[in-house]
Amino acid sequence: MEKQRKLLHKTIRRMADLAIIILLLACIVFATRGF
Amino acid sequence: MRYSLKNGILWLFIYILLALIPMLIAIAGELPEYRTFWIEFGVALGFIGLSLFALQFLFSGRFRRIAPKYGMDNIINYHREIGIVAFFLILAHPLILLIAEPEFIVYFDPRVNFFRAIALSFVTIAIILITVTSIWRITFKLQYEHWRLLHGVLGLAIVFIGVTHSIQVSHYLEPLWKKLSLGAVMAGAMYLVIHTRLVRPWLMKKYPYKVTDVNEEIGDATSLTIKPEGHEKMNFIPGQFAWLTLGDTPYTLQQHPFSFASSASDSTITFTATPEGDFTSTWKDIEPGTQAWLEGPFGSFTPVENSHLFLIMGGIGVTPAMSMLRTLRDEGDNRKATLMYANKAYDDIAFRDELEEMKNDIDLKVVHVLEEPPEDWEGEEGFVTKDILEKHLSENPNEYVYYICGPDPMMDKVSIALHDLGIKWNHIYMERFQIV
DSSP states (O other), rough: OOOHHHHHHHHHHHHHHHHHHHHHHHHHHHTTTOO | OOTTTHHHHHHHHHHHHHTTTHHHHHHHHSOOOOOHHHHHHHHHHHHHHHHHHHHHHHHHSTTTTTTTOOOHHHHHHHHHHHHHHHHHHHHHHHHHHHHHGGGGGGGTTTOOOOOHHHHHHHHHHHHHHHHHHHHHTTTTTHHHHHHHHHHHHHHHHHHHHHHHHHHHOSSOOOOOOHHHHHHHHEEEEHHHIIIIIIIHHHHTSSSSSEEEEEEEEEEGGGEEEEEESSSOOOOOOOOOOOEEEHHHHHSSSOOOEEESSOOOTTEEEEEEEESSTGGGGGGOOOTTOEEEEEEEEEEOOOOTTEEEEEEEEEEEGHHHHHHHHHHHHHHHHOOOOOEEEESSSGGTTTHHHHHHHHHHSSSSSEEEESSSOOTTTSSEEESSSHHHHHHOOSSSSSGEEEEEEEOOOHHHHHHHHHTTTTTGOOOEEEEEEEOO
């Protein structure tokens, strides 16, 4: 199977997920006026 | 370099900072009256969704300052992943707002504001369309050129309507300077697409090339040599690629990526391809004198300084390796190079005579691997396997950097085999073109 490609894909997906989680937290801060 | 943690963190940091710009503009200065959590959360999703879509223009893999550092295939993968999430976030924006406050339905009511209702309905469909056509382009039998045009136009329309909508709603952008700031940032992002699709071809027009030679190579391959007309040749590093356009004008949808096959020291540029698609099938019939246009160079599939090269190439995927080896030869570089070159049959081995000759000029070892070898064949047989690789690795295999280019199944198997043989991941470079 495409082990290496999957690993790289997973890393990139995790990076994208991490970016989205941080941005969603920013949305919560925005929505609660917690800044 | 491509897989370093430092680069990954730097990427994330810059990305998040850029994505927060619209929201930072919204909260700057005096704030409007607070409504409920869900309304404010829905609004925040709108701002983030807008910036994620606008950032897709920057992370489209067509910007040379970003592409070589991270590798174009990685950037495109990131673009895809973010695109899918942005799709859900931006659709959650109206959904959450409508659930929190059903009166917001007026935004979609043409009797209240005809243009607003049409624009917002259109953008909702456009967001679904841009995502669906990108994930299932091949299923929909959408030609690459048509998809690319549709993708650019829809992307621009989504961001344009998005920013117009937030300025028109104006809740968080009340003083004029806020509207102007958001407008300017988004106009900058939209310009990136206009730059790629219109300004770049216009710049390319100043640097025309002409086809000087069309040569048939062994194994049904054709080499196309182009010469710059009245300017210096594009400066590239061997292993990189460029987007090639043939014909009288660079303003065309027919643009295809090809690895440079010639030496970086040549005054001309050569690309070699086998007739696999509509475009490459026409190469044999191209007349010398045909105009050509180049956009690039792109890619990070390039020799690491002071490392020996172990090139594992399949079929016509050998072209970046040819560029690397020819450059070593022309520059008198004495580092060690091994080329493991897989082909179906002996008569498919493009450049085999030149490779033999090159052994006299550089420290090159060539290992041919044939799937269907002739009877008197003394080289390797079958596919490139772990056993074959192990046989030809040096005593200190991590002194080498491994470059793999060829059919996808070969690349996957070879990279796993190399890893099993103790080669570190960051010593393995791969180049894939089948991304979209």
